[in-house]
Amino acid sequence: MHNIHIISPRHFSIAAALVAVVLWSAAPLLAEQARDVSPLPLAALTLLAGALVTLPLSRREPTRHLSMGWRLAIWLGLPLLTTGAVSSYFIGMRLAPASDAALITYTWPVLFILLSQWITFGRVRFSSVLGAIIAFAGVALLMVPQALSGSHEGSLAGYGFAMLAAVCWALYSWLCQAAPASLTPLMPRILLIACAITAAAALPLGSSLTLPSQNALLAGIAIGLGPFGIAMVAWDKALRLGKASVIGSLAYGVPVLAAAFLVLAGMSVLDWRLPIAGALVVGGCLQASRR
Template structure:
């Protein structure tokens, strides 16, 4: 879930196909997370990151991180794994506490946050189009949350929505670090995921007390999450943006919220409501507006 920009255009058809693979895999992530509800969130995070590290091994190659300044070495080997753990675990916990479709939509506002952070760091100010896009995207989330607020409160769902927003912030910050880092991060992805897996495992032992291997459907869903959305999708997205036109390929990612919500409704996990497609459409429009 991070942008890699390249001016090289080799095969538009190849890049679009690779981007569509990534989009489809990211869209199925909320449904797979629902299938693994029996597994505790931190254990599921560790399993997902382990499978993702194995799936991204073809990307691995030597990068001289030691040549960077000390602050960048700390950011790469500590900051990035912590952001990955924060993003994945917050996403899983948020979907347990709040309705899955709504939590997923809030998490998928991360591209807007990334655009705002990127512009502020580069220019010291925000463009009107970016601010407008952010307002449109978050108005979609407001449509989902407003009825509950008017009815007297959110209950436990408020924490779920907050964690979903935290996951979005983690992905946005991770993407921004990937953009400004003095070294390419893609070849380091397998090692970063392994470090993140170790952190999640330790956190599970401390917070949850025990670490037991998931069984049956939950085990399959956890492995599929790592191999797909956090493994193959990462590889496909890297290839799409490396060999394609970044603006064209990047716009395809904004279809993820709509596809994710549709899959949850078709699977019977979420109930169809006019607010859900409306919110998804606003998130997509807001992302497109902010990225122009």
């Protein structure tokens, strides 16, 4: 038995975090494969797939002892934020270049840090404010030329939806962190509620819920199984077993890796601003998370 090498929790947590990072980075590429599906039906499909793949984790977790406010936050707030984050993400990638929209969406760690500090301590550290300025300088590098030209209103709207997705993810993360109950066993039901909300919102807006093409259907299911299923579980395990500061820093590579996947697949053009903006966003996230 002494010859058997057992993986330490630290190494396992880093491996699990890297699995989540790679799966999240593949989401924009998979979304581009499903462009013939409207954003809201695509969001509903991915949320349904995410609920099904996390179903084995479901178990009875009583919430009756929680206050009415927290029960509303868990069963209504989290599904609404999930719907807003996923739907806005897909809409942003349709209206703006997918690599740009993915980069803007992944400013959410900075927003999460600022929100957590403000609510917990009633103030925000200077290092976090400086990190936010650096990260949003990268966002401005992408948005300002579009705004000055005045000929890409669709891209500007896409950037706005991508930023809305970032805000929703930041609020979602804060609620998950602050919730007085374990949310992992509740995740399948939360995702199913979010799926129902998304599907209900798609009907009045004229979105068709007809069965998409085979490639789009497989891409949508893959997004739900990977980025919104396996990745969430892997990330939860990584945070529980590893050092939060180390694990959290790995997430900052997602927008750069996502942009690289899109460029290598020929679905995005490597503009000189994109790598500089990516470096600013990652650097800003790292600066904001410094102790």
